[in-house]
Amino acid sequence: MQIFKNIFKKEAIKLADFTDVGTDIHSHLIPGIDDGAKTMDETLDLIKAQYALGIRKFVTTPHIMSDFFKNTPEIINGGLAEVKNTLKSEAINVQINAAAEYYIDDGFIQKLENQPLLTFGDKYLLVEISYINCPDNIFDIFFKIQLHGYKVVLAHPERYPYWYKNFEMYQNIRDRGILLQLNINSITGYYGGGAKITAEKLIDQGLIDLIGSDMHHTKHAEAMERVCYEKYFAKVLQLNLLNRHI
Numbered sequence: 001m002q003i004f005k006n007i008f009k010k011e012a013i014k015l016a017d018f019t020d021v022g023t024d025i026h027s028h029l030i031p032g033i034d035d036g037a038k039t040m041d042e043t044l045d046l047i048k049a050q051y052a053l054g055i056r057k058f059v060t061t062p063h064i065m066s067d068f069f070k071n072t073p074e075i076i077n078g079g080l081a082e083v084k085n086t087l088k089s090e091a092i093n094v095q096i097n098a099a100a101e102y103y104i105d106d107g108f109i110q111k112l113e114n115q116p117l118l119t120f121g122d123k124y125l126l127v128e129i130s131y132i133n134c135p136d137n138i139f140d141i142f143f144k145i146q147l148h149g150y151k152v153v154l155a156h157p158e159r160y161p162y163w164y165k166n167f168e169m170y171q172n173i174r175d176r177g178i179l180l181q182l183n184i185n186s187i188t189g190y191y192g193g194g195a196k197i198t199a200e201k202l203i204d205q206g207l208i209d210l211i212g213s214d215m216h217h218t219k220h221a222e223a224m225e226r227v228c229y230e231k232y233f234a235k236v237l238q239l240n241l242l243n244r245h246i
């Protein structure tokens, strides 16, 4: 009877971890400055959880939004220094740097024109757009960012529902030199069915350039453990992910 049971029991098989991914380039680990980690203890828990999955390098990316999160390079770099000091005193051996996740709004355009922006690697700039409406002039904005010498990385393209029935937009965006960064938890269904299906389609078509945890809290860390059992994780690891070169 036991044998019979085992034949039909679906065992979860761990397919991979994040050792081969390289740098996690999207997270909210600086405590108290956006909707990510609230305390330094939470920051440490989130970093340890990712360490256990194989991640050793982080570029953390606090939100910069004109209305809600008025972060500046000074605030972000000050917070980063505190995180680095704490990691050192706790003997947690990871590398961490900071950039930002810029929300595209009018304030962003002003910053773009008037001050240096926070980037990672070779001038990669992480941006997000509204989940509700695509900005009308999105291609003009992307082009303007490129004219300032930045390489645009669009955060979580699979989370913009207005493109689900307009899938050719993804190829169109990418043809203009915009890089697409998948939130890896999307393949578990964490953000809903639409994001999962779109994530799988983007992976199948080889349209993903980078992956990120978009880590805010422990629920994200728990979902990330489940990622290791998803066949689409094994698939995305076969792509030439830029994470490995950051």
Ligand SMILES: [Fe+2]
Binding pocket: 026, 027, 028, 101, 155, 214
């Ligand atoms: Fe984010």
